[in-house]
Amino acid sequence: MTRDTVVKVKDLSCISGKRYLLKDINWEVKKGDRWVVFGMNGCGKTTLLSIIAGFKDYSKGELEVLGESYTPKNTLAIRKKIGWVSSSFFDKYYHQEIALDIVLSGIFGSLGIDYLVTNRDIIRAKELLSELRLGDKINSPFDLMSKGEQQNVLIARALVSNPEILVLDEPGTGLDVFAREYLLSTVKDLSVNTDTTIIYVTHYTEEILDVFDQALLLKYGQVYAKGLTQDIFNDKTISSFLNYPVRVNQEREHYSISMEVKSKISDMLVRSR
Numbered sequence: 001m002t003r004d005t006v007v008k009v010k011d012l013s014c015i016s017g018k019r020y021l022l023k024d025i026n027w028e029v030k031k032g033d034r035w036v037v038f039g040m041n042g043c044g045k046t047t048l049l050s051i052i053a054g055f056k057d058y059s060k061g062e063l064e065v066l067g068e069s070y071t072p073k074n075t076l077a078i079r080k081k082i083g084w085v086s087s088s089f090f091d092k093y094y095h096q097e098i099a100l101d102i103v104l105s106g107i108f109g110s111l112g113i114d115y116l117v118t119n120r121d122i123i124r125a126k127e128l129l130s131e132l133r134l135g136d137k138i139n140s141p142f143d144l145m146s147k148g149e150q151q152n153v154l155i156a157r158a159l160v161s162n163p164e165i166l167v168l169d170e171p172g173t174g175l176d177v178f179a180r181e182y183l184l185s186t187v188k189d190l191s192v193n194t195d196t197t198i199i200y201v202t203h204y205t206e207e208i209l210d211v212f213d214q215a216l217l218l219k220y221g222q223v224y225a226k227g228l229t230q231d232i233f234n235d236k237t238i239s240s241f242l243n244y245p246v247r248v249n250q251e252r253e254h255y256s257i258s259m260e261v262k263s264k265i266s267d268m269l270v271r272s273r
């Protein structure tokens with residue numbers, strides 16, 4: 001039996017002014033897939049995921065999520081089925097909102113609580129916050145929380161609706177050592193025990209768990225490679241992708257990349273004294 005396609009991106013471009021932030025992206029994600037998205041700063045990862053999560057428009061091409069194209073009428077309904085963590089996106093929107101309200105907004109796929117919440121919703125949101133060690137921060141405004149606490153609020157927001165698709169944009173950033181392991185263990189458990197589709201963006205190869213069996217490499221807003229992680233994460237492909245010689249190692253449960261980098265900054269500073 002063929003699995004349903006849950007995200008279909010066809011010849012998609014996103015243009016700002018005269019610049020292509022994304023160009024001719026083609027990508028298909030099936031139900032239950034686990035993808036890692038990898039690329040250098042500014043290559044368009046957040047832009048692509050914001051579009052897929054229904055929070056950003058695109059300029060050209062086609063996008064279907066869970067069998068539908070976004071329209072003003074169905075946007076919230078589709079968003080509800082996507083758990084999206086992206087501090088680079090939400091940081092711009094959340095300021096005075098308290099942790100509990102932000103988590104509850106995930107139930108509606110909105111940025112705020114524009115609809116009626118039930119007691120069950122509140123209990124679930126509080127449980128998730130407590131589980132993520134934020135039980136005492138339920139009423140804290142977003143701006144007054146630490147980076148890691150904010151990230152955990154966004155993780156709780158993404159999980160509260162028990163989503164069909166989890167889109168995690170650098171979810172480990174800012175987390176302490178325990179919180180990051182807890183996140184990775186949650187992602188791993190979800191991928192083993194449920195058919196949740198997972199798309200995971202990271203810069204840190206130690207977060208590329210063995211469960212992420214497919215990889216999308218983005219470079220300058222375009223797809224550089226996509227396919228099985230084991231076929232892509234090798235010395236040759238990643239060195240050519242990064243334009244720099246690296247060694248890719250597959251450890252017991254994740255990948256790692258080693259490279260020799262020599263900074264010139266200290267020499268520059270010493271010379272200018």
Ligand SMILES: Nc1ncnc2c1ncn2[C@@H]1O[C@H](COP(=O)(O)OP(=O)(O)OP(=O)(O)O)[C@@H](O)[C@H]1O
Nearest residue numbers: 016021039040041042043044045046047048088203
């Ligand atoms: N609204 C916008 N208008 C114009 N340019 C934008 C806009 N949003 C993002 N960009 C630019 O698009 C490029 C891609 O940004 P994006 O945030 O998608 O990159 P990224 O791959 O997620 O980067 P990082 O790894 O640093 O988070 C960047 O050069 C950024 O400056």
